Amino acid sequence: MDRHATGHRGGDAPHATVLRTVGSDIALLCRQVESIRTDEGVPRDVRERLAMIDNELSRIARLTGSAAVAPPVPRLPDDAESAHRLAGHLTEREWQCLELLVRGLNTRAMARALSVSVTTVRTHVQSLLAKLGVNSRLQAVALTVRTGLLDQPLRRGG
Incomplete structure (x- = not known):
């Protein structure tokens, strides 16, 4: 054949x-x-x-693209110490965005609260996600709440 x-x-x-x-x-x-x-x-x-x-x-x-391997589920940092170390790289503006995310604000509301454009908020949020090693806003909020990131007294830039 x-x-x-x-x-x-x-x-x-x-x-x-x-x-x-x-x-x-x-x-x-x-x-x-x-x-x-x-x-x-x-x-x-x-x-x-x-x-x-x-x-x-x-x-x-x-x-x-192999069917033999399903991509592993993204992992959040496994302990609070690691999360706090990663968060040490956030700028003050990224901390502010993280606080607003935890409060449940959407992008437009965050832009109004910070007196910046929606695009600027998106940039800050993408940067903070990368620095925290998470893939979504929900993961960032979960990590923040689970590890008490917002409870830490000293922040870079602040």
Whole structure:
């Protein structure tokens, strides 16, 4: 049978096999990294490096598009100390945006409260999400409430 008659290129099957194998390997690495990262005896700096490795593995898994690996669920920082350290990089304006997010304000209301444009608020919010290592406003609020970020007395820029 002519390989073109089936509608498949000759290299598709080996390519798919490679992707499945790579996906399985990545899934195994993700599980191993997560297992080590969550061990209480692992020093904090090693846990942080493992978290970065885990994020990179997740990115690679998404790039392979392999059905063998579902991208891991984004993880919030696992302890208050880590969250407070990340929050130490927020500017005063980002702190203000975080406070307003926790109060439940939407972008327009935040812009009015801060006397800035909606675009400026979006920029501050995206920056604070990146600095906190979360993917959504909801995750930022959950992290803030769970770890008591707004209870800390000293803030950068303030």
